[in-house]
Amino acid sequence: MSYPFDTPIHTNLGYSYTFVSYHHIKSNPNKSLWVLNQADELQMFLDTIIVNNIVFTETSSFGFNIICNNSQLEIVGHTYTGLPLFIGKFIKKNTCTDWHGYPGNHVANSQDIPPDAILENWISQGVSLRDIKRIKKGKQL
Amino acid sequence: MNKYCKIVILKDDIYDSFIYKKRLYIVTLQKQIIPIDWVEFIKSITPQRNAFPFVVSFTRSDVLYSPQYKIFINDTILRNDLIDSFSALRNLEFSFDSQKLSKFVPPENLWRRIEELPRDIKCAFNQFYLINDNYVAVSKIKYGSTKSRQCLLSPFYCFAKGNFTSMEFVGRDIFFSSQEKGVYMSAYVDEGQYSKELEVVSNHHASYLTNNFSSLTIGSYFKESHILSTVKDAKYSNRTFDSKSLNELFKCNRYDLIFSFHDKIYCANGNTIKMIRYTNKGRKFSNVIEIPIHLNINDKPLSAEVAVFGLIIEFKNKIIVFPSTEDETISIGNENDSIIGWRIFPHSKDYKNQLHVIFKNRIEIWSFNYDYFINQFEKKIGSRNTNYNKP
Numbered sequence: 001m002s003y004p005f006d007t008p009i010h011t012n013l014g015y016s017y018t019f020v021s022y023h024h025i026k027s028n029p030n031k032s033l034w035v036l037n038q039a040d041e042l043q044m045f046l047d048t049i050i051v052n053n054i055v056f057t058e059t060s061s062f063g064f065n066i067i068c069n070n071s072q073l074e075i076v077g078h079t080y081t082g083l084p085l086f087i088g089k090f091i092k093k094n095t096c097t098d099w100h101g102y103p104g105n106h107v108a109n110s111q112d113i114p115p116d117a118i119l120e121n122w123i124s125q126g127v128s129l130r131d132i133k134r135i136k137k138g139k140q141l
Numbered sequence: 142m143n144k145y146c147k148i149v150i151l152k153d154d155i156y157d158s159f160i161y162k163k164r165l166y167i168v169t170l171q172k173q174i175i176p177i178d179w180v181e182f183i184k185s186i187t188p189q190r191n192a193f194p195f196v197v198s199f200t201r202s203d204v205l206y207s208p209q210y211k212i213f214i215n216d217t218i219l220r221n222d223l224i225d226s227f228s229a230l231r232n233l234e235f236s237f238d239s240q241k242l243s244k245f246v247p248p249e250n251l252w253r254r255i256e257e258l259p260r261d262i263k264c265a266f267n268q269f270y271l272i273n274d275n276y277v278a279v280s281k282i283k284y285g286s287t288k289s290r291q292c293l294l295s296p297f298y299c300f301a302k303g304n305f306t307s308m309e310f311v312g313r314d315i316f317f318s319s320q321e322k323g324v325y326m327s328a329y330v331d332e333g334q335y336s337k338e339l340e341v342v343s344n345h346h347a348s349y350l351t352n353n354f355s356s357l358t359i360g361s362y363f364k365e366s367h368i369l370s371t372v373k374d375a376k377y378s379n380r381t382f383d384s385k386s387l388n389e390l391f392k393c394n395r396y397d398l399i400f401s402f403h404d405k406i407y408c409a410n411g412n413t414i415k416m417i418r419y420t421n422k423g424r425k426f427s428n429v430i431e432i433p434i435h436l437n438i439n440d441k442p443l444s445a446e447v448a449v450f451g452l453i454i455e456f457k458n459k460i461i462v463f464p465s466t467e468d469e470t471i472s473i474g475n476e477n478d479s480i481i482g483w484r485i486f487p488h489s490k491d492y493k494n495q496l497h498v499i500f501k502n503r504i505e506i507w508s509f510n511y512d513y514f515i516n517q518f519e520k521k522i523g524s525r526n527t528n529y530n531k532p
Contacts, residue, residue, distance in 0.1 A: 107348065107361075107362055133157075133482055137260050
């Protein structure tokens, strides 16, 4: 099933979510690209909501998620130049109700490094301590 | 022939470790810092035969460069005896569990508790520096000291001890800087007190920092790496820097890994390692020298450091030590026994020859002891030991 780009859809958890075109179609050198298909991206977002890996700030809410199999992180996206990315980041501005997401680049952008509480949840989900340490330090995986 | 030995401490949940002024500090996942009286511990396990090289290996790395011991390096017969006794320690492995160590650990109420698992740790100027998510915590190093103060309220990636009395930080102000730009900051210690002023000396993105004497190498793993050469360093607070792209000097791809310490700067990719010698005085760079090593790993180097005993390069599931003697490499870790973290102590006086490698159930403390016997000014692999004088 494919969803329209840049138009909010309503999810079965009651949240609205927008698939942003420039995170799927290579067009903007400053934007990362999903390798996940739309269904997997949506599932990753819903899982973020379910496990409550969300941070609230004065202006926005941020969610972070990863896909971990046997302690190995799976690639969820890549940069415009092709560097692999492992963290899904989801954002909602407090002034609106729509969420959207993109593959976070923890190496280039420190705001894509999840806070400690979320990283500790990931340790209990089986993410290796090595990867957690490298994410915290902004180092490539 | 490589000469190394190691001590293994069996313990679960080790997050990080540090060795400083006769104590080994183990940071646990339970947010505790456990001090171990390292010198007493080493004394208790020192073998009767080859006691001197054993003590040098684990507690006095630079003692052979001191005036009273230099004869061991300069006199041919003594030197050969010493090489033999280091060789006798080769591949020795000592293994201990926490119980055996308990004699050297103070009671639990003297362990330090920390608020969060730090991004990075350094010990310098008799203080602990912990980089947390949004601030740097500084506290005195002594048993039972629990108070720490928050300073430098800003998110930092990493830091390095500066050449004299400074600590240098790489950070980014996530709320004010633009998406792509990093901010490099330098802070100064003035008679043990932090200057509250942070001087922004470069706005290149960086998540790696090391120093080349009073100059600095900053690397990004993402953008270009730079050397910030000191133009004027009479006083730290008046330093001015000349920034040069290391990727341009090496003529390399921006995704190649650049790392350095003191007199040498290296560039590695999956196949080759190149080196440039750097002289701080006059800000001189040598030509690019190709190191005669073929990695043939078909894997991307993820991070690396320069020690006196060689280069340490981390790949996905292992780290490889390239000895300064250009002998066979040493591979540590594998897919089934993966490494959580590792550390070297290039600024240290007594532990320069050590590599600490943390695994899920243990910490391995490796000691490399071949570097004393090679000319420090001619070696291509590893930084020059600054205590070494020309023969």
